[in-house]
Amino acid sequence: MADPIGKTTRLCVRRGSVGEAIRYETFDVPYEEGMSVLDALRWIRIHFDSTLAIRYSCINANACKTCMALVNGEVEYTCIAKLTPEMITVEPLPKRPLIRDLVTDIVPENEKV
């Protein structure tokens, strides 16, 4: 995720667990054309706040299908949703039980302990 020309963009991320007050945090992240929202979320975990809860497994291939979130109000795979020069808001899926931050409970009931 090199950033040769120093461009950045801004991500607004909804944080918090069940029972906590909802809060939004904004992060300035390096921006290069083609970068995905997941790229930016991973960058935040590495450089700013490793406690940001996100869910993904394949990073690139849109194969695992586990990285869904609300991106600017639309349900999207964050690995495919592209960053833009304008600020993007990322929130957890609204129709799934919240676990923490952007992670919701998408695991079928019969796949739990």
Next chain:
Amino acid sequence: MPQLSTDILVIGAGGAGMYAAIAAARDGASVLLVDKGQVGRGGATIMAQMTVAVALGAAEPDSVELHLEDTLAAGRGLCNEELARLVCSDGPKRIVEMEQWGTRWAQEQGRVKQEMAPGHSVKRCCYVDFLNTGPAVAATLRRKVSESTKIRRISNLAVLEILTRSGRAIGAVALSLADGEWVTIQARAVILAAGGLTKLYERNSASANMGGEAYALALSAGAELIDMEFVQFFPIGHLAPRLVGMDPILWDPFRYKLGGKLLNGQFEEFIDRYGSTDFGRYNATRDIAAYAILKEVEAGRGTPHGGAYLDFRHIHETQLRVAFGPVIDRLLANGIDLTKMPVEVGPIAHYHMGGIRVDTNMQTRLEGLYAAGEAVGGSNGANRLSGNAITEAFVFGARAGSSAAEAAQRAPAAWDEKLAEKTIESLGFVCENSCSDGAAPITLQMELQKLMWEQAGPFRTGEKLTAALVRIEEMRKIDLLRLRISRERDFNLDLQDWFELRAMLTTAEAVVRSALGRTESRGAHQREDFPIADARFLKNQVLELKDGNLSTRWAAPVRLNRSESSHG
């Protein structure tokens, strides 16, 4: 604390793990199939867009023997020939079985279509169009798993230790990631199917969840590893522009079918500078391509992202469309128009030949502990023949599942509650031991990935490997214990990263020690200070833990009895 009990515990639910679960359940065993991600959605198989090599003989005459010959040639004298033969002989059965279960292999005149691929002497590689092999076979296996009443699936459960008693695997201790609960699993047999180690490298082609945990779990349980120096680097992995929704090794079939020009950062052809020629066909061999690209980068003639350009602008658009149809549109959606621009490519970690040492029943040296898929070492020797990875996922999965089911029938139900409690206590201690002023585990993961890429990557020297070993030991003994781990109960990624990092460090050390020991160049292991293959090294390195330290010894490769093999 949840306590689970099963006949067979399968760790890792990718291609090999799901196949193992299906086979064990078919043989009457109850199965617990667990994955630290989501069952059927992680691992390497689902990422693979390429081909599966099997001697069906559908396109032209072929045989198990011929497939085996090609596999052994690629392995440069180091294959466990019994395991390699198993892959070749059982491959066709598994492909037919997968077809019966619903996988739609590409067809030609009513038969499975088989293509040529590098290293094969006949057309042998089948696939699902277009570049959809991995997702398609994963979907088939997921459906088959869900249909079995004997298989229970658990997602987001990370197995952290295998429990053993008197040389036998008796179960495991795991962490439930969603709610931070410890879970014990009592099992009559355990199958390690958690894949390879590509996540150890900064540049890799696999998913985020293969940090060598299978190897670390095996070592710690008392099993042996073999051939850990042989990491396969794919020479022209995608580097830039950012490309999502595609396997980063997608350019191989492009280059193979159409020919692609490799150019350095100054747009010069350079393959001819490294003792090879492209003969105007633009398909230099993988090893030359990897070496030439990295040397150009070293000389300051790389592309902006540290690789080479791959250029298809000399190919007409209609030709591109005939060869790759909808893939061209997926590239355009990523802003990549091959008729107008080159892409940047370079070597990336792709697969691991080494792994857990097993016999032909996939059993380790411990009773009740098995391995399957990429986690297994030995069958590919010093280099893997293209197309053999998914074949071995199916074959080893099926074999491990059946062997474990059989063993479970005669295994005593052995459990050791005290041992489980003690293990959880020691693992829990880690979480309590967070340093508030330390770095996050993911930061150290990144450092390790960079270190492995720079000092233990495609081209190695004794000096670089020694430096890597010193730093890895320091990370394992000092830095690992001074990290900051947050206290969240639910979906605590710091904690998940920490345990992953612990496994990554063990596995990285195994790779580096083995690479230091092999002072020659063979297959995927290239030493710049020992550039020639040396016949004295026609042997395998075997690793085990002794008093907590890695110890290495040499062993003769397992050879086939040739008269026996001619009937194979």
